[in-house]
Amino acid sequence: METKIFTADTVKDAAALLKAGELVAFPTETVYGLGADATNESAVRKVYAAKGRPSDNPLIVTVADVATVERFATITPAARKLMDRFWPGSLTIILPIKPGALSPVVTGGLQTAAFRNPANALTRELIAESGNPIVGPSANLSGKPSPTTAAHVMHDMKGRIAGILDDGPAKVGVESTIIDMSTDTPTILRPGAVDEEMLEPVVGTVASDKHKVGAGETPKAPGMKYKHYAPDAQVVIVDHEVDFPAAIAWATASGHDFGVLATDPVLKGLDDTLTTYSLGKDLQAATANLFAGLRYFDLHPTVKVVLAEGFVAEGLGAAYMNRLEKSAGGEHFSPKAAQ
Incomplete structure (x- = not known):
């Protein structure tokens, strides 16, 4: 067609x-x-x-x-x-x-x-x-x-x-x-x-309503039951800007190619050899650019992990984190676990 x-x-x-x-x-x-x-x-x-x-x-x-x-x-x-x-x-x-x-x-x-x-x-x-x-x-x-x-x-x-x-x-x-x-x-x-x-x-x-819909339950709205918004790579949410150096060190040590999906303040000063996508300057820009950023990494098939910036889940941040959580399957970076 x-x-x-x-x-x-x-x-x-x-x-x-x-x-x-x-x-x-x-x-x-x-x-x-x-x-x-x-x-x-x-x-x-x-x-x-x-x-x-x-x-x-x-x-x-x-x-x-x-x-x-x-x-x-x-x-x-x-x-x-x-x-x-x-x-x-x-x-x-x-x-x-x-x-x-x-x-x-x-x-x-x-x-x-x-x-x-x-x-x-x-x-x-x-x-x-x-x-x-x-x-x-x-x-x-x-x-x-x-x-x-x-x-x-x-x-x-x-x-x-x-x-x-x-x-x-x-x-x-x-x-x-x-x-x-x-x-x-x-x-x-x-x-x-x-x-x-x-x-x-x-x-x-x-x-x-934040509950997950069960296997035998029909959701009343889209996006309540199935995994959504997922690129081919595994998304890992980095909840705090100060945790990015540790997350990058962890991802580097894993031996896998990885990318960084974050706002300009986080990306500033990172190694320019990293595969990155800018979400813009703030939460509003990040929300508008989130899906385009997730799609960007599908154009880089060698990237196996995407470190994605998290925000406080309030106001517009609740919408952003709802989509990012589903994209990551709930996977968050833990500085203590990475040590």
């Missing part, structure tokens, strides 16, 4: 492919998504096949407006407040769906679905032009780092999907916050750029 690139001038052509049951990747402010008509079960099944995604991992339904959500779900007053405050934007909202409104292939067999209205005008135009909401998982092979550019999508999906709508690099860099509004207490199932401090003035107390 030829994978075509579309732009703002050819968005109607991309929408025509969606109407025909084909897959088209699309840009958002967070990462690139993989779109298919959410009302076309055979098209949705193509998404699972293209990604190699487990079928019990539910898909986000991406919409152009709130009115579309009303076709499929019951919007509670609290959920509507969130939509009024944060949509379009980086917040995905789980709601109870109307009986038979969406295929179990979309929902993972649950009676809830996750809805998102992205802050990318070109994608909202694509959805509106196609006439139906689209499913929108990240447009990468399952388990790999999410794509933040059209080039990343092409790397993973060339020949697997019909097209990619290119609108430049994603600005946020990690997927949207997911909040479950089908429960008594609103619960964050995946942290993102919209954090608890931003949500609580709108809906009151917000819980954070």
Whole structure:
């Protein structure tokens, strides 16, 4: 299959492919998504096949407006407040769906679905032009780092999907916050750029569900059950800037080629023969650049270990560390263990 690139001038052509049951990747402010008509079960099944995604991992339904959500779900007053405050934007909202409104292939067999209205005008135009909401998982092979550019999508999906709508690099860099509004207490199932401090003035107390989903349990949101965001090399999180010299010494002693994924203050003064990737100057830049950095090391197949900078898991740091922890499989560098 030829994978075509579309732009703002050819968005109607991309929408025509969606109407025909084909897959088209699309840009958002967070990462690139993989779109298919959410009302076309055979098209949705193509998404699972293209990604190699487990079928019990539910898909986000991406919409152009709130009115579309009303076709499929019951919007509670609290959920509507969130939509009024944060949509379009980086917040995905789980709601109870109307009986038979969406295929179990979309929902993972649950009676809830996750809805998102992205802050990318070109994608909202694509959805509106196609006439139906689209499913929108990240447009990468399952388990790999999410794509933040059209080039990343092409790397993973060339020949697997019909097209990619290119609108430049994603600005946020990690997927949207997911909040479950089908429960008594609103619960964050995946942290993102919209954090608890931003949500609580709108809906009151917000819980954070940090449990791991069991083998026989269907997750209510993407990213809760399976290993995600992993490059070919083993990622090892270095929690403190002062630990990097010890971590580099440990990695050097291992005899394996290794890389360093860190902000400019950490990289400054390191041996320039090391394979490194700059996350930028601070946490905000690091979050935007994390997935691109993880993908960078797949271009260096001799690198077997990536030393990645950790941050305090608060605010945006919670979103960054959520993705990095999953990429590393929970592996942290321990200065004492390395001695």
